[in-house]
Amino acid sequence: ERLALSKLTGLPRTVACPGYDPAAHGSGIVHIGVGAFHRAHQAVYTDSALARKGGDWRIDGISLRSTDIADALNPQDGLYTLIIRGEEGISARVVGSIRRVIAAAREPDAALAALAAPETRIASMTVTEKAYGIDRARGAVDTGHPAIAADLANPRAPAGVIGMLVEGLRLRRERGLAPYTVLCCDNLPDNGSLVRAGVLNFARRVDPALAGWIENNVAFPATMVDRITPAATEATLAEAERLTGFADLAAIETEPFTQWVIEDHFTAGRPAWEADGAIFVEDVAPYEAMKLRMLNGTHSMLAYAGFLSAHKYVRDVMADAALARLVRRYMQAAAATLSPLPGIDFTDYANALAKRFANPAIAHETYQIAMDGTEKLPQRILGAASHALENGQDIRPFAFAVAAWMRYALGRTDDGAPYTLRDPREEVIRGALAGANDAGDIARALFALPGVFPERLTGDERWTSLVTEILATMLHKGMAGAVKEEAERQS
Ligand code: NAD
Structure with missing residues (x-):
């Protein structure tokens, strides 16, 4: 039997459950790249913030390339098991902050619709360093990067992360909606400024007026993220089933330590991530x-x-x-x-x-x-x-x-x-x-x-x-x- 919202009451007492009713909270975040790290880090901070402070801050995930994570999480109502392994032993927690995952390759319109939805206030991402295609030295996109090249040629149907962020912002501007805050959670130095430079340069190439609007209205806070999270294996999934009693194709295991330092610059609000220990600073x-x-x-x-x-x-x-x-x-x-x-x-x-x-x-x-x-x-x-x-x-x-x-x-x-x-x-x-x-x-x-x-x-x-x-x-x-x-x- 697969993990699902209707099964939460059947979990053993030893497994921590969302301290709120997930279905009672709307989405406020679109996250691109629902990999191992997102499930052990940002989604967990958001889960704690929802439990302690509430709000419509659940996460709609976008997977740009594979459909696996959508097929794993959607039948489970977005729920998954976080296994924490420390010296003191092992513990399990079911995380409820992810509402659904859109496989962009299969449903490109749904991905853009999520970014352009009025309730979306933050667009965050963990897509690995190589996915961006930004040349740091020039503060410009690398036109030789496959995703950048494809999206510059066809900006209304983007397949890469920068193209998708820009098209989402274009749709919001066209509809008279406030922009989302762009929150990069990849391990890149000065990740906020880097992604800002890439987004602005890309936008200038496709729509200079849009670039001006982004420059004046969109925040790109930098972040420092830390929690060692290996890729899940068959053993991870078996361990999750042993601990919870339910099959879980999106389970993930991680260490007890976790850290998130964020520049507190969000133009449309944010979850109370400090409830779970996130540190908000002037300069990351x-x-x-x-x-x-x-x-x-x-x-x-x-x-x-x-x-x-x-x-x-x-x-x-x-x-x-x-x-x-x-x-x-x-x-x-x-x-x-x-x-x-x-x-x-x-x-x-x-x-x-x-x-x-x-x-x-x-x-x-x-x-x-x-x-x-x-x-x-x-x-x-x-x-x-x-x-x-x-x-x-x-x-x-x-x-x-x-x-x-x-x-x-x-x-x-x-x-x-x-x-x-x-x-x-x-x-x-x-x-x-x-x-x-x-x-x-x-x-x-x-x-x-x-x-x-x-x-x-x-x-x-x-x-x-x-x-x-x-x-x-x-x-x-x-x-x-x-x-x-x-x-x-x-x-
Ligand atoms: P992962 O392989 O589980 O997930 C990576 C995600 O990025 C997937 O959703 C994948 O589809 C997407 N992706 C990969 N290449 C892409 C591309 N070229 N274009 C678009 N999307 C692409 O990896 P992870 O463990 O989740 O780590 C992701 C990133 O998170 C790291 O690269 C790093 O910047 C950051 N991070 C990871 C850890 C960790 O311990 N795993 C710790 C700190 C920071």
Whole structure:
């Protein structure tokens, strides 16, 4: 039997239920990208806000590409089980904040209708870094990005996230409706300004008057989001059924820790997310930098070095003494690149992170974190590396992380087993590496990839030669050997 609203009264007492009647609340949010993270984060804060403060703030989801999540959630009236795994054990909660999910590929008109509905006051999204197609340096859309190109050619029938946000705003303006606040919840630095730049530039290309209206009327608050949420597996779904007694095809598991820092700039109101601990601030940037550099940067480093050391999960990496030392060293170097943040002790933050990474109950695959490296490296690692280089700080941990990514980019393990990189630039990387034989060739080819490495790194001989030297060690001694040698350097 599937989980559904009519089954809520039949749940065991051990499972927390929505503290409100979901059907009695209307929607106020359209969320694009109802992936693992949205279900463990924003939808949960909204669920708590509905329980404590009420309001018509349920979520209509839009899935741009797959229809799976719509087919999983809609027959369950949008309900799903959130499994929280901590040191103290496991708990389950049924979340009621999602009203329905529209599969845009199947029902494009319904997706636009939701964005243009009078009750919609917030359009939020978690669609992964690569989905946007915004060139940060130019503050413009990348016309070579497939979704941007398709939507510029056909702006009234958008298939990508920027095109959809702009068409939704166009319809609202045409109908005399107030705009929605655009709330990006992807791991991108200054995500509010970035998405604003992309939306404005796209709008200018299709309708300059609309662009002016957006510029003057639409808020794009920045956010910092944090909760480690692996992709659900068959085991997740089985665990949900065991805990609740109902089949649930949208169940998700996550850690106890959760954090959301948001700029409080909402032109049409917002749910009382602070009821569940969201922090509203003037400027998210310093929190964002801390999280991207210390959590995400370390995550990427340990994903490449760990995956190639045959560690399937992050917790296995943390159980490897040499790698765990490199994790500590990386966090310390990343912390040194940050400006002080009132009320935050970076050492405490690093200790908490190490504990979260080691959580034996969370099965977070290194291969999942390794995905989309060329999209992630700039904000996670390269900014911190540039800062360290300019300020005479330790660059070696960053050079090691980049060398590990370069080693990963070769697409085969030390035993010669091939794997796909799962990176939007996979083909370009393959082409660039054709004929590259040694560490020098490989590093040169990858440093030259367009739009990944900043000039201040590739133009610095100390940086390029250090990365090349570490990569050579990885090639000669294997990743596990290189990790061991690197960890011994510090003792
Ligand atoms: P996921 O794979 O479960 O979901 C990603 C969602 O984005 C899906 O709805 C998918 O259809 C959509 N999507 C992917 N590529 C797209 C594209 N090219 N165009 C349009 N839509 C696309 O991933 P997730 O775990 O939910 O993570 C999503 C994002 O959330 C991350 O990329 C990151 O920015 C942020 N985030 C995740 C975590 C985490 O631990 N999972 C933590 C913090 C932040």
